[in-house]
Amino acid sequence: MSYHEAPTIAASDAPRLDQDDRPTLRFVTCGSVDDGKSTLVGRLLYDSKTLLDDQLDALACESKTVGTTGGDLDFALLVDGLQAEREQGITIDVAYRFFATKLRRFIVADTPGHAQYTRNMATGASNAELAVVLVDARKGVITQTRRHSHILSLLGIRHVVLAVNKMDLIGFDGDRFAAITAEYLIMAGQLGISQVQCIPVVAPDGDNIVAASARMPWYTGPTVTAYLESVDVSGDVSQHPFRLPVQWVNRPNAEFRGFCGRIASGTIATGETVAVQPSGRQTHVARILTPGGERDRAAAGESVTLTLVDEIDVSRGDVLTAGAAPQVSDQLAAHLVWFDDEAMVAGRRYVLKCGAASTGAVIMTLKHRIAIDTMAQEGAETLDANQIGYAHLNLDGPLVFEAYRDNRDMGSFILVDPISHCTAAAGMIDLSLRRATNIHWQRLAIDKSVRARLKQQRPCVLWFTGLSGAGKSTIADLVDRRLAELGRHAALLDGDNLRHGINRDLGFSSADRAENVRRAAEIAALFVDAGMIALVALISPFRCERELARQRVQAGEFIEIHVATPLAECERRDPKGLYRKARAGEIPAFTGIDHPYEAPQAPEITIDSSELSTDAACERIMRYLRDNHYL
Amino acid sequence: MTGQIASVVEVSPVRNAPEETPAHRSAASHLRRLEAESIHILRETAAEFRKPVMLYSIGKDSSVLLHLAMKAFHPGRPPFPLLHVDTTWKFREMIAFRDRRARELGINLIVHTNNDGLREGIDPFTHGSARYTDVMKTQALRQALDFHGFDAAIGGARRDEEKSRAKERVFSHRSAAHRWDPKNQRPELWSLYNTMLAPGESMRVFPLSNWTELDVWDYILLEDIPIVPLYLAASRPVVERDGALIMVDDERMPLLAGEQPQWRSVRFRTLGCYPLSGATISTAATLPEIVREMTASRTSERQGRMIDRDSPASMERKKAEGYF
Numbered sequence: 001m002s003y004h005e006a007p008t009i010a011a012s013d014a015p016r017l018d019q020d021d022r023p024t025l026r027f028v029t030c031g032s033v034d035d036g037k038s039t040l041v042g043r044l045l046y047d048s049k050t051l052l053d054d055q056l057d058a059l060a061c062e063s064k065t066v067g068t069t070g071g072d073l074d075f076a077l078l079v080d081g082l083q084a085e086r087e088q089g090i091t092i093d094v095a096y097r098f099f100a101t102k103l104r105r106f107i108v109a110d111t112p113g114h115a116q117y118t119r120n121m122a123t124g125a126s127n128a129e130l131a132v133v134l135v136d137a138r139k140g141v142i143t144q145t146r147r148h149s150h151i152l153s154l155l156g157i158r159h160v161v162l163a164v165n166k167m168d169l170i171g172f173d174g175d176r177f178a179a180i181t182a183e184y185l186i187m188a189g190q191l192g193i194s195q196v197q198c199i200p201v202v203a204p205d206g207d208n209i210v211a212a213s214a215r216m217p218w219y220t221g222p223t224v225t226a227y228l229e230s231v232d233v234s235g236d237v238s239q240h241p242f243r244l245p246v247q248w249v250n251r252p253n254a255e256f257r258g259f260c261g262r263i264a265s266g267t268i269a270t271g272e273t274v275a276v277q278p279s280g281r282q283t284h285v286a287r288i289l290t291p292g293g294e295r296d297r298a299a300a301g302e303s304v305t306l307t308l309v310d311e312i313d314v315s316r317g318d319v320l321t322a323g324a325a326p327q328v329s330d331q332l333a334a335h336l337v338w339f340d341d342e343a344m345v346a347g348r349r350y351v352l353k354c355g356a357a358s359t360g361a362v363i364m365t366l367k368h369r370i371a372i373d374t375m376a377q378e379g380a381e382t383l384d385a386n387q388i389g390y391a392h393l394n395l396d397g398p399l400v401f402e403a404y405r406d407n408r409d410m411g412s413f414i415l416v417d418p419i420s421h422c423t424a425a426a427g428m429i430d431l432s433l434r435r436a437t438n439i440h441w442q443r444l445a446i447d448k449s450v451r452a453r454l455k456q457q458r459p460c461v462l463w464f465t466g467l468s469g470a471g472k473s474t475i476a477d478l479v480d481r482r483l484a485e486l487g488r489h490a491a492l493l494d495g496d497n498l499r500h501g502i503n504r505d506l507g508f509s510s511a512d513r514a515e516n517v518r519r520a521a522e523i524a525a526l527f528v529d530a531g532m533i534a535l536v537a538l539i540s541p542f543r544c545e546r547e548l549a550r551q552r553v554q555a556g557e558f559i560e561i562h563v564a565t566p567l568a569e570c571e572r573r574d575p576k577g578l579y580r581k582a583r584a585g586e587i588p589a590f591t592g593i594d595h596p597y598e599a600p601q602a603p604e605i606t607i608d609s610s611e612l613s614t615d616a617a618c619e620r621i622m623r624y625l626r627d628n629h630y631l
Numbered sequence: 632m633t634g635q636i637a638s639v640v641e642v643s644p645v646r647n648a649p650e651e652t653p654a655h656r657s658a659a660s661h662l663r664r665l666e667a668e669s670i671h672i673l674r675e676t677a678a679e680f681r682k683p684v685m686l687y688s689i690g691k692d693s694s695v696l697l698h699l700a701m702k703a704f705h706p707g708r709p710p711f712p713l714l715h716v717d718t719t720w721k722f723r724e725m726i727a728f729r730d731r732r733a734r735e736l737g738i739n740l741i742v743h744t745n746n747d748g749l750r751e752g753i754d755p756f757t758h759g760s761a762r763y764t765d766v767m768k769t770q771a772l773r774q775a776l777d778f779h780g781f782d783a784a785i786g787g788a789r790r791d792e793e794k795s796r797a798k799e800r801v802f803s804h805r806s807a808a809h810r811w812d813p814k815n816q817r818p819e820l821w822s823l824y825n826t827m828l829a830p831g832e833s834m835r836v837f838p839l840s841n842w843t844e845l846d847v848w849d850y851i852l853l854e855d856i857p858i859v860p861l862y863l864a865a866s867r868p869v870v871e872r873d874g875a876l877i878m879v880d881d882e883r884m885p886l887l888a889g890e891q892p893q894w895r896s897v898r899f900r901t902l903g904c905y906p907l908s909g910a911t912i913s914t915a916a917t918l919p920e921i922v923r924e925m926t927a928s929r930t931s932e933r934q935g936r937m938i939d940r941d942s943p944a945s946m947e948r949k950k951a952e953g954y955f
Binding site for chain 2: 022024094095096097098105107119120122123126127247248250251252253256258260261262289291292301302303305316339351353354355356408409412413414416418421422423426601602
């Protein structure tokens, strides 16, 4: 191999990819395993002359060593990038490819076909304007075709190319093609996919990819490339009302306060009235800074920085709006595509991200699940990975949004599992269940700092976490008495006692345990608002739950105390005889035995009561409170 | 210094204004759409992470990345420092350019070298590109990220560069040991990014994911972004070795028997360590000429990189181990 001599300023047949205004079409390919998606995309790259000499050399070499085409060029190798995929001969993740023709640029997301990776197909579809759905001519429309088409319709894709591949293996049978087409069109109609173009192809040979196939003269429609170059997918979001989710507040100095974000829809001009949502306060746009300098006007898709005439409180997650008011609610109904291997649990908390906003969210009820073969709605309690359903969600605070069908950026969200940090689901908002627009928090004249000054203490939560029998309640009780002796005002919330009162309606299911902790956190936060020191003694085994409790109060107001007595010692003490019952199988899902305890990673205080006496433990906590000026 | 920063951001568009056609100003324009997306990603990174850093390799992609960061936070400065992992084998012109740009922009630049590797005398000639890259780049980067406690590292990688990159996320998760698990990537839908991390974990962020090599050059041309002169053709001393043209940048390069540096008109499509960067014969000495040459080119930019040739899946393996 010799070094490459770059041609100098030579004329070329290759399309020019510079600053012209050829539009970009983003599309996604989907279909079942072995339908030939990767081969089709590889063929599009090959025929568009996007491939370069060294890439072609590598392809020829790899086709011989790992190819599945008997030494002929194996186009699938161009896109099946990861080593594991090449070894297994399947696509396991979404790959993005770029190519261009004389008329358009294309970004294609090549997505996997087998069931367990459906989440990647939804990922590829979320930013696509069109989908190429492949079917194997021998098999026709199968379950996966239905599943993918349903996801495409949920994600708002209205344009589909149905590529009926491997026509050579059915003898280029036009009647069979017509039958597959008819079956797909009926399904697409049910799903609201309005524009379908069906094309018979042989991807490895290039039939009807760029050039019309001489082997199928009965087909007179466009080739795949010709259709992709000409299809009109425009749906102009700049005509919608102005929405700017605020990503970042830019305060380089005292004079400048700018609100940064990418405009989700509509246009804005200097001097125009904008409202800050969810507070609803109004002001006018002073300046518009864009990457190209200061301007009078900006439109959807641009990343801008706005300054406002009045000094209004705006933070990340707020939305600047003009024109018709957006929806603001803390209860909504949405379609969910479940991604996580861990199934959906009603009543569990997730973190919901929508635009630049993040909030805690609980799935209250699953209204129905979609039976993928029939597309019928069926009753269900939960969603497993790759299942689709419709659910009601309760949010911690008001969210500013639009229905997904009206505005993709303002109506889409993800749910993140706060323990594993996996992206658990993708959501498309259907409607608001309650108008929270008019619910504004009571502005209280006397705030907690006034109350705290009255009591000469800094309010805080002392959150004791640890295994059953670790000594949480005993230590918390002694701290409570010491504080009383010093004339300080505290309240002790003990897990067992709470279950006799405010939490007596709760059992020991995962959802009820989570709710038990949530209520304790809310009550503790109310005590802090009242200027008091709240002591909470609760096993609270999950990091995320304690993290949410921490977030309910302000920074510095939450002191996590890990009572880290070893399990063996707790079990030896067994003050309530619970370990014995758990070992005997009488108590299922007992923390430490057959249910996990997630130790804090950075607790403010750690105490091992097998090493420290209760008095010494109490003294360590009191010293922490004094050293950090809580007392 | 503040005045200088403002001038860099504001002056360049103004300088270009007379050449701009209405198409270039419209939001739909291809480069403007890429620019808006990248700025959105940079702002998300600043907002969502405790201590982000921008990896600065001094190459053309880094130059574009830095330019975008200046725009994203204008009139403020980017709220993160730059980190350059210096192998001590970079072209001398690159180091001079790096120091000048940091000075001009008033940016906090952190330079890190793997001193263990330096003490052991690891170099690309005697230890081979694979071991050298692992010690002086991959391990060095991990050291720097750990030492400073950065939880997000912004890099200039693009999906069009290489097959395993084509599948990488914009926000790409790394374990506490800096490992990438390609089979367990977080899905990315719409413009929503899952940025949650457990203690010790970190994120690699790639704002240029959807750019192509030609987009980068077009944008450099459009915005008049300073780049290292090595990208432009000039007469330079080179030797031909293993089918590549290697520039003799300093006296550390051992010449083999019969090797005689020859002065030829060459330029570089990618820049890295000089012993591992192959030059191409070219007379394209200006940006417009480079863009024209690029359009006609029949090879990919990584062709000049020695490190990808070790084995077909070498980049994927390096990335799993923590290489950028």
